[in-house]
Amino acid sequence: MGVEASKPWQQVLDKIRTWARVNSPWAIHFNSGSCNGCDIEILATLTPHYDVERFGIKLQGSPRHADVLICTGPVSLQAKDRLLRIYWQMPEPKFVIAVGSCGLSGGVFHGCYNIVHGIDEVLPVDVFVPGCPPRPEGIIYGVAVLLEALKSGKRPERTMKVELPAGVDMTAMEVGQ
Amino acid sequence: MSTQQTENRFIVPIGPQHPALKEPGHFEFVVDGEIVTGASVRLGYVHRGIEKGAEDRTWTQNLYLMERICGICSHIHATAFVQGVEKLAGVEAPPRARAIREIFAELERIHSHMLWLGVAAHEGGFDALFMYSWRDREVVMDMLEMLSGNRVHYSANLIGGVKYDLTPEMMDKIRDGLNYLEERLLHYLNVVNNDETFIGRTRGIGTMTREQAQLLGAVGPTARASNFAYDVRVDAPYAAYAEFPVEMVVAEEGDLHARFVVRILETMESIRVLRRIFDNLPESELVTRVPRRIPAGETISRVEAPRGELFYFIASNGGEKPERVKVRTPSLCNWGTVITLAVGHKLADMPMILAGIDPCFSCNDRLVMVRRNQRDPQVWTWADLRNYGIEYYR
Numbered sequence: 001m002g003v004e005a006s007k008p009w010q011q012v013l014d015k016i017r018t019w020a021r022v023n024s025p026w027a028i029h030f031n032s033g034s035c036n037g038c039d040i041e042i043l044a045t046l047t048p049h050y051d052v053e054r055f056g057i058k059l060q061g062s063p064r065h066a067d068v069l070i071c072t073g074p075v076s077l078q079a080k081d082r083l084l085r086i087y088w089q090m091p092e093p094k095f096v097i098a099v100g101s102c103g104l105s106g107g108v109f110h111g112c113y114n115i116v117h118g119i120d121e122v123l124p125v126d127v128f129v130p131g132c133p134p135r136p137e138g139i140i141y142g143v144a145v146l147l148e149a150l151k152s153g154k155r156p157e158r159t160m161k162v163e164l165p166a167g168v169d170m171t172a173m174e175v176g177q
Numbered sequence: 178m179s180t181q182q183t184e185n186r187f188i189v190p191i192g193p194q195h196p197a198l199k200e201p202g203h204f205e206f207v208v209d210g211e212i213v214t215g216a217s218v219r220l221g222y223v224h225r226g227i228e229k230g231a232e233d234r235t236w237t238q239n240l241y242l243m244e245r246i247c248g249i250c251s252h253i254h255a256t257a258f259v260q261g262v263e264k265l266a267g268v269e270a271p272p273r274a275r276a277i278r279e280i281f282a283e284l285e286r287i288h289s290h291m292l293w294l295g296v297a298a299h300e301g302g303f304d305a306l307f308m309y310s311w312r313d314r315e316v317v318m319d320m321l322e323m324l325s326g327n328r329v330h331y332s333a334n335l336i337g338g339v340k341y342d343l344t345p346e347m348m349d350k351i352r353d354g355l356n357y358l359e360e361r362l363l364h365y366l367n368v369v370n371n372d373e374t375f376i377g378r379t380r381g382i383g384t385m386t387r388e389q390a391q392l393l394g395a396v397g398p399t400a401r402a403s404n405f406a407y408d409v410r411v412d413a414p415y416a417a418y419a420e421f422p423v424e425m426v427v428a429e430e431g432d433l434h435a436r437f438v439v440r441i442l443e444t445m446e447s448i449r450v451l452r453r454i455f456d457n458l459p460e461s462e463l464v465t466r467v468p469r470r471i472p473a474g475e476t477i478s479r480v481e482a483p484r485g486e487l488f489y490f491i492a493s494n495g496g497e498k499p500e501r502v503k504v505r506t507p508s509l510c511n512w513g514t515v516i517t518l519a520v521g522h523k524l525a526d527m528p529m530i531l532a533g534i535d536p537c538f539s540c541n542d543r544l545v546m547v548r549r550n551q552r553d554p555q556v557w558t559w560a561d562l563r564n565y566g567i568e569y570y571r
Contacts, residue, residue: 031223034223041329078224109242
C-alpha cells in the first residue's frame with residue numbers, strides 16, 4: 001500500500017505508516033438503510049463494556065479524517081449516492097467493513113424494491129461481518145482481522161474499483177496520501 | 178456548511194451523514210444569527226419497501242421481516258403484527274405466553290429508554306452520562322440474551338404464542354439485575370434533576386403545551402411529558418397488561434427536562450411491573466393451535482412501543498400471504514413536534530431537541546402526504562404521483 005517501496009528510506013517510511021495506521025485506525029460509521037440493530041451494536045462497542053478505544057479505534061464524524069468505513073444496511077437506493085460520496089471523500093488508503101447480514105446480501109429484506117442488496121454491490125468491501133445483528137465481539141473481531149491483514153502487509157484482494165466519475169470535482173479529497 | 182440565500186438568512190443543512198446522527202436523515206435549519214427561524218426535515222434514506230415486501234412473504238416469514246423494521250423496538254413490532262394475525266385467525270395466545278410477551282416488551286422498554294438516555298445526553302455534550310447509561314444497559318442486554326439467545330432481535334413471538342419459556346433460575350437472575358438497575362436509575366434521576374449544567378441544557382428548552390401536543394399528533398413519552406395522558410397499555414390493554422397493569426407516568430412541564438424525567442420514571446415503572454409478573458407468572462402451555470389458513474378479513478392492532486403508539490393494519494384475502502400490511506410508527510408522528518419546537522431556539526439546542534423525541538429513522542421511512550385544501554389525500558393515481566415527482570425535482 002502507499003508509495004512504491006523501492007528505496008530504503010521509502011521502506012522505512014512505509015513501515016512507520018503501517019505502524020501508525022494499525023495502532024490507531026479512525027472509523028466512520030454510515031447507516032445505509034439498516035434496521036438500526038447493527039448501529040446500536042456498533043455504538044455498544046464504543047462504550048465501557050466492550051471499549052474498542054483500547055485498540056486505538058475511534059469513531060470519527062468526518063469522512064475526510066477516516067481510515068475505515070464501517071457500513072451497515074442493504075443500501076437503499078436513496079442512500080446509495082450518499083454512501084459513494086462518503087467513500088470518495090475518504091483519503092487513500094481506505095478500508096470498508098460491511099456489518100450485518102443485510103449489508104452482505106440484503107438479508108431479510110431480499111427482494112424489496114428499494115434496495116441494492118448488499119454493500120459489495122456498490123463499494124469494494126474488505127471485511128464482512130455476518131450476523132443479524134452481529135455481536136459487538138464479532139464487530140471487534142472484524143476490525144481485528146482487518147488490522148492483522150494490514151500489519152502483515154497483505155491487503156484483502158480487491159474485486160472491484162470504484163472510480164470517481166469524470167466531471168465530478170472533488171479535489172479537496174486528495175488530501176491525506 | 179451553510180448556504181447563503183438572502184441577506185441575514187442562512188440555511189444550515191444537517192445530514193444525511195453527520196456526527197450527531199447515528200442514522201441518515203436530512204434537516205435544514207434556517208437561522209438568523211444563532212436563532213433558528215425555520216426547520217424542515219427530509220426523510221427517506223432508510224426506505225426499504227417493507228410494506229410491499231410483506232405482501233410477498235408468508236405470514237410466518239413476515240414475523241421476522243416486521244421485527245426488522247426497527248432494531249431498537251423489534252419485539253413490539255412483532256407483537257403488534259402477531260396480535261393482528263391472531264385476531265384474524267380468531268385465536269388467543271395462552272395466558273403464560275401473553276405474560277412472556279409483556280416481559281419481553283418491558284425489558285425492551287428498559288433497554289430502549291436507557292439507550293435513549295445515553296444518546297440524548299451525548300447530543301447535549303454530556304458524554305459521561307452516555308458511557309454510564311450504556312454500561313448499565315448491558316445488564317438488560319444480558320437478560321434478553323439469556324432469555325432468547327440474541328441481543329437485538331429476540332424473535333420471541335410466534336403466531337399463537339411465544340417461543341421461549343422462563344425458568345425460576347432465570348427469574349432470579351433477572352431480579353438481581355433489576356435491583357441493580359433500579360439503584361442506577363435513581364442515581365440518573367438525581368443527576369437529571371440536580372446537575373446544574375444538565376438543567377441548563379434541558380429546562381425550558383423545547384417546551385410543548387398540551388394543546389400543541391394534541392394538535393401536532395404527538396404520541397408516547399413525548400406527549401406524556403406535556404401532560405397528555407395517553408398510553409395504549411392503560412387505555413386499551415393488550416397482551417397481559419389487563420392482569421399486570423402499569424401506571425401511566427405524566428409530567429406537567431412539557432420541556433426537555435420533563436421528557437427525561439418521564440422516561441426514567443417509566444423505566445422504573447417497567448421494573449416494578451416485571452417484578453409483579455415474576456411473582457405471579459401464570460402456568461399454561463406456550464402456544465395455541467392456529468388454523469392453517471388465516472381467514473379473509475381486515476383488522477387493526479395497537480400496542481405501546483417505547484416511543485409511543487404503534488399501529489398495524491392487516492388485511493388478509495385467505496391466502497398464505499397478507500394482502501396488505503400498513504404500519505404507523507410513533508417516531509413519524511413525533512416529527513411534527515420537532516419542526517415546530519425548533520423555531521426560536523439556538524442552533525446548539527437542535528441536537529437535543531431532535532433527540533428529545535427519541536427519533537428512530539428506520540421506523541419512519543414511509544410515504545406521508547399532508548396537503549391542505551386538496552381533495553382526498555389518500556388516493557393518488559400514477560399520473561398524480563408522476564407529476565408530483567416532476568414538480569418536486571424541478
